[in-house]
Amino acid sequence: MSRGVDLWVCPNGPLLVRGDIGVRTGDGEVHRTERPVSAVCRCGKSASLPWCDGTHQLIRFRDEGESHD
C-alpha cells in the first residue's frame, strides 16, 4: 500500500519530497531514494543531479515568475 508523497517548493531552491520516490531523468535512468525527505534540484546545476547539492545558493538561483516578498 502506497503512503503517497508530499511536495514542497522551496523558494529559489529545490523541490522537497517526502516519501519513497524515484526520479526518471531525460535519459530514462531512474534515481531512487529511501530518505524520509529528498531534495530534487530545480536549478539544473547540481553535481549530484537529480538531487540538490546546495549549488543553487552559490549561483543565486531565482524562480522564474515567482514572487517571494
Ligand code: FES
Ligand atoms: S536546486 Fe539546489 S542545487 Fe539545484
